[in-house]
């Protein structure tokens with residue numbers, strides 16, 4: 016029997032553990048354990064873990080959750096993610112969480128942080144302003160201060176006060192996890208047939224509810240199995256998928272792209288785990304680890320719709336990524352009504368045009384069920400790419 | 407809605423001297439902008455929330471406010487064309503129409519509201535306060551103009567407070583990022599004494615602005631604090647805060663309003679004065695600009711007067727005592743930026759509405775939710791329920807857009823407003839409710 020299948024099946028179960036059963040089990044296994052949820056894209060998981068709290072990525076309910084109460088909280092012109100997050104909260108599925116952190120990514124998540132305080136007044140809810148100024152003495156100092164404030168709030172909530180060593184160990188654990196992500200993406204770039212994105216996606220997303228070491232174990236096992244069981248390549252077009260960093264596309268949509276003849280060799284799904292490029296460490300001797308995390312954010316965070324493009328030109332990093340991963344075209348896949356993705360798109364498209372990279376775009380919602388139109392569009396795009404590359 | 411005789415007089419609207427004064431001021435400002443290429447005057451594009459007008463003026467740099475241009479385009483009936491142009495150029499139908507309207511205007515020759523051309527920016531000053539879209543908007547303009555761009559990151563009051571660390575972070579950015587950029591743009595050194603003079607003028611005008619809005623506590627209210635209010639905030643939210651013009655305008659306005667109050671008169675509308683105040687409302691959210699007069703008329707026809715609104719606080723919240731302070735120039739600019747309405751968290755916004763309803767003896771409230779604006783709109787349904795539960799006052803929820811006429815349905819808006827007013831009538835017959843603190 017293939018070793019890949021059970022790994023992928025386990026990853027899928029973890030990726031869509033909307034009831035947080037694994038989080039409950041983890042908390043129950045030892046006293047004084049906390050769990051902190053965080054919204055996309057990035058949160059300082061190292062800090063949570065060093066405090067004895069499991070970081071839990073809240074990525075919405077996708078197409079696996081019936082929305083009963085969440086729709087009553089949002090107008091039709093707001094994206095879908097906050098509805099399903101509110102639904103998860105109001106239905107008690109997030110009760111295992113001791114608090115929620117809302118990073119600054121857009122005004123919807125920003126305002127959701129306030130709604131959370133109003134809807135769940137007894138729960139810890141914290142908005143986390145990520146720096147938009149990248150000078151270490153300005154944005155860096157401010158952000159390190161924010162991280163310290165967050166640490167102090169977690170301690171007030173009952174978390175273990177983290178020592179420097181706790182923080183260093185947490186940074187090392189997540190750095191190891193980041194390296195394994197990098198290895199997984201390197202495999203997908205080199206042999207997309209041996210690491211299809213529909214598998215990579217659930218493997219990465221499984222990290223939403225797992226401790227870092229357990230997740231690393233899962234990634235390691237998959238990498239070994241994928242190497243041991245090579246699969247035949249197909250004549251697919253290599254594409255990058257961009258814009259799906261927050262509200263997640265349904266798994267069937269990702270499979271649809273593959274069935275339409277695309278190898279997704281780069282994507283921005285579940286981005287938090289790789290938002291910092293490379294590693295945070297090694298931390299300098301004597302460096303406060305929270306300063307180290309803040310520094311890594313300033314120096315190594317990826318170009319992203321939620322972050323001011325202070326360095327380089329808009330879209331430069333995307334062009335570079337496309338070239339590095341050998342993508343022949345870009346599929347812009349944005350959630351409907353997602354301002355960050357949709358406002359970024361024309362600027363990124365312009366950069367791609369300058370670099371003669373073909374692109375196409377479509378919108379989706381996390382609970383979309385019909386993919387026929389997307390299948391045809393992606394299929395036509397893949398065919399066109401192949402024709403161009405043959406010409 | 408049927409009911410008692412018209413609440414509004416039918417006389418021709420009289421242009422108040424303050425209105426004429428404002429028109430002159432705005433005309434002169436746009437003329438200065440239009441002639442900037444010849445005079446050599448420098449301009450900086452920036453946003454209303456968190457604007458640093460006094461600082462710009464201290465460098466003799468002229469502010470251009472793209473949001474104001476967008477709303478003016480809508481009032482002139484040009485926004486549909488501009489938005490269509492922007493969508494044709496690749497902007498999504500889902501995103502903020504202010505951005506698209508401005509972008510479309512720029513791509514159509516950048517002709518401003520007075521019919522004169524706007525200058526290309528010498529500086530894009532991104533006061534990143536209270537709205538995520540601002541960042542995207544200026545990335546787009548930077549791509550178009552290639553102008554130097556500075557980002558002033560103003561942290562959000564997520565916990566409902568502006569901390570000392572937040573203020574210090576903004577001050578440091580002013581010192582190390584914004585001021586050097588203005589020095590470079592203008593070719594002048596930073597002159598703190600000049601800045602202080604502007605700030606002292608701001609504080610004077612702010613005092614009068616607060617008095618104007620507080621006049622709505624009177625019965626009948628001499629002003630409409632939403633539809634009329636958007637005119638009152640015009641100078642201070644845009645290019646005139648910190649100028650002698652603003653001081654004189656607000657003195658004139660305050661005088662007129664105090665006189666109306668003394669005479670027991672209601673607000674002036676484009677169709678004439680409201681002669682009988684029947685409903686006192688609080689409104690949350692920006693107006694619709696494409697059908698502004700029609701929207702206002704729906705209220706004034708019913709004798710519904712807006713006694714306070716949140717929109718008139720987007721460019722600064724002065725009611726709690728904040729004033730620009732020449733003794734603490736950069737600190738007070740930072741505090742100003744941090745305190746703008748859309749930089750406040752949702753519980754604070756809801757608490758403000760409750761307070762307005764209580765302090766201004768409102769009968770009910772209305773949320774005008776605009777499709778464009780996640781900053782305002784996301785979470786407004788939670789605000790609605792929270793305010794209703796705390797006040798027991800009826801709340802209406804109306805949806806349209808800022809500058810995209812496709813999303814304004816007069817019949818829907820009218821129906822919602824009427825049912826809110828009916829609920830107020832029903833409540834009047836029952837026990838009067840009061841707001842919980």
Ligand code: SF4
Pocket residue numbers: 094095096097120121122123124261262350352353354355356
């Ligand atoms: S999908 Fe887009 S608009 Fe919606 S919460 Fe996420 S980033 Fe914000």
Ligand code: SF4
Pocket residue numbers: 473502503504505536537538539540748778779780781782808
């Ligand atoms: S999203 Fe709202 S606050 Fe931001 S630019 Fe658009 S209308 Fe203005």
